[in-house]
Amino acid sequence: MTDNSVDILLVEDDRRLADLTAQYLSQNGFSVAVEFRGDRAMARFNAERPKVVLLDLMLPGTDGLTLCRELRQIFDGPILIFTARDSDIDQVIGLEAGADDYVAKPVDPMVLLARTRALLRRTEKTESRDSIADICLGGLRISDAAQEVWLDGEKVDLTTQEFELLCLLARHAGKVLSRKEIFRLTRGIEYDGLDRSIDGRISKLRRKLNDSATAPTRIKTVWGKGYLLAPDAWGDSV
Amino acid sequence: MTDNSVDILLVEDDRRLADLTAQYLSQNGFSVAVEFRGDRAMARFNAERPKVVLLDLMLPGTDGLTLCRELRQIFDGPILIFTARDSDIDQVIGLEAGADDYVAKPVDPMVLLARTRALLRRTEKTESRDSIADICLGGLRISDAAQEVWLDGEKVDLTTQEFELLCLLARHAGKVLSRKEIFRLTRGIEYDGLDRSIDGRISKLRRKLNDSATAPTRIKTVWGKGYLLAPDAWGDSV
DNA sequence: CGACATTGTCGAAATTTGTAAACCGAGGGG
DNA sequence: CCCCTCGGTTTACAAATTTCGACAATGTCG
Numbered sequence: 001m002t003d004n005s006v007d008i009l010l011v012e013d014d015r016r017l018a019d020l021t022a023q024y025l026s027q028n029g030f031s032v033a034v035e036f037r038g039d040r041a042m043a044r045f046n047a048e049r050p051k052v053v054l055l056d057l058m059l060p061g062t063d064g065l066t067l068c069r070e071l072r073q074i075f076d077g078p079i080l081i082f083t084a085r086d087s088d089i090d091q092v093i094g095l096e097a098g099a100d101d102y103v104a105k106p107v108d109p110m111v112l113l114a115r116t117r118a119l120l121r122r123t124e125k126t127e128s129r130d131s132i133a134d135i136c137l138g139g140l141r142i143s144d145a146a147q148e149v150w151l152d153g154e155k156v157d158l159t160t161q162e163f164e165l166l167c168l169l170a171r172h173a174g175k176v177l178s179r180k181e182i183f184r185l186t187r188g189i190e191y192d193g194l195d196r197s198i199d200g201r202i203s204k205l206r207r208k209l210n211d212s213a214t215a216p217t218r219i220k221t222v223w224g225k226g227y228l229l230a231p232d233a234w235g236d237s238v
Numbered sequence: 239m240t241d242n243s244v245d246i247l248l249v250e251d252d253r254r255l256a257d258l259t260a261q262y263l264s265q266n267g268f269s270v271a272v273e274f275r276g277d278r279a280m281a282r283f284n285a286e287r288p289k290v291v292l293l294d295l296m297l298p299g300t301d302g303l304t305l306c307r308e309l310r311q312i313f314d315g316p317i318l319i320f321t322a323r324d325s326d327i328d329q330v331i332g333l334e335a336g337a338d339d340y341v342a343k344p345v346d347p348m349v350l351l352a353r354t355r356a357l358l359r360r361t362e363k364t365e366s367r368d369s370i371a372d373i374c375l376g377g378l379r380i381s382d383a384a385q386e387v388w389l390d391g392e393k394v395d396l397t398t399q400e401f402e403l404l405c406l407l408a409r410h411a412g413k414v415l416s417r418k419e420i421f422r423l424t425r426g427i428e429y430d431g432l433d434r435s436i437d438g439r440i441s442k443l444r445r446k447l448n449d450s451a452t453a454p455t456r457i458k459t460v461w462g463k464g465y466l467l468a469p470d471a472w473g474d475s476v
Numbered sequence: 477c478g479a480c481a482t483t484g485t486c487g488a489a490a491t492t493t494g495t496a497a498a499c500c501g502a503g504g505g506g
Numbered sequence: 507c508c509c510c511t512c513g514g515t516t517t518a519c520a521a522a523t524t525t526c527g528a529c530a531a532t533g534t535c536g
Contacts, residue, residue, distance in 0.1 A: 078360075088346040088348060088349050089348075091349050091352060092348055092349060092351075092352040095352040095353060095355065095356045096352060096355075099356065100356055100360060101339065101356070108326040110326060110327075110330055111326050111329050111330060113330075114329060114330040114333040114334060115333060117333070117334075118333045118337065118338055118339070122316075122338060122360060122361070123360070159512090159513055159514080160513080160514095161513080161514070162513095174383055195515085195516085196493090196494095196515085196516070196517080197514075197515055197516075199492095199493065199494070199495085200494090200495075200496095200514085200515075200516085201514085202493095202494090203493095203494060203495055203496090204495095206494095213493085213494055213495085214494095214522090215395075220385055221398070221492095221493070221494090222385075222398050223397065223398035223399065223492070223493080223522085223523060223524075224398070224491085224492070224523090224524080225398070228385075230383065230384050230385070231383050231384075397522085397523060397524080398523080398524095399523080399524070432526095432527095433525085433526070433527095434483085434484090434485095434525090434526065434527075434528095435524075435525055435526065437482095437483060437484065437485085438484085438485075438486085438524090438525085438526085439524090440483095440484090441483095441484060441485060441486090442485095444484095451483085451484060451485090452484095452532095459482095459483070459484095461482070461483080461532095461533065461534085462481085462482070462533095462534090
């Protein structure tokens, strides 16, 4: 899944600084991709799939803060803002925009490295849920390897896309996934805001899993947000 | 939810600064415990079980850095160091010692708050999986995981927003929440002062929970302030 | 008791979702 | 090559949910 992706996406318009920083990070074991323009950053993010994003705020094209908010919609990993704008209120705004850290320029690359490491230390600890054996939730068993799903001992016949969607929801059981995220993670393209294919697939999935839209026990709708797979709310293990 | 534990443990020997900081954090919805001595910090941590630790480095008793490393052995949650020692190398050492963030004194409490929130945002996202205890108040049971509400054994059918609102009130049961706060926490936008959607939702919630506006037993109106969810054993004095 | 501010409730308009039916393109026989 | 099937997408419309303003009811203060 997350194979040929770089570790760090560095969004910075000052090329000399960007090169220096990238070089330092590379020397310390990270693979780095550099993007100079704000308006290309999202596309670049999609292409590179980095673990961390280091973001300058003053960018040609899109504003860095806007970028941060957009990124946050589809990216769970750490975002670090580093910028010349350094007032207290700027920091607060940056952090409220969804950034994990905010450092003022000029910044010693060593500090940037230490902070990046601190962020990764925190996120990598929890992200060990990628390619495991089976996922079991209530009467549901999802075999990732065999691409099969069993419900209360009965095998459920799902199409490829239905299976992908169920897997995705299961891997993030209990968390709401927006259509935007679902689009990105299953098809790698941007959600245009009016596509209904996800809804249709959810509808079919619900039928096959004996679930209903009005009183769902497994796949729940969070109005205005997205869908979520309920974790084992059915009594057994906690 | 974790109940009788505080949100934040503040370890700081300057009492005036500690009080000021603690007060500011309290005003913004966090419960805070303050510890002045480094050598008592570990014991205090065990007693309080906070979600976050804010740590000064210059302390009587144990050194802050040592404390940080020890703490890290038994504590997975966020540790934020804030100190007067501010060289780049100090930062790196602090972060390598296991801290999640490092800010230089003097620091605006607003910034400290924003950074604490950023840290909590990141850890709570992943920790919500195993701490899915239900909230129970009188005959009311709110299951955050399953997004379900039960009243006296009967399941109550709520919409997403109604559920969000009830959850919010329940998490702060006994505390008045202004429309401004409710707006910010449920929709992330500012309250314009004349929108009535909250009131409308409260109205519907009351009906579904068999509560009345004129003689409320659960959702009480605090005139000119906002709403609050009454814990069960309550008369009417506020 | 007014004058004013705040809250309760209703319903129309706008937004979002559920779902069935139409559509489309890629195989797979015949 | 044509026809058929199947998975997948798009369209269309109904249903559900939310927003937001109107207006009555209620509370506060002088």
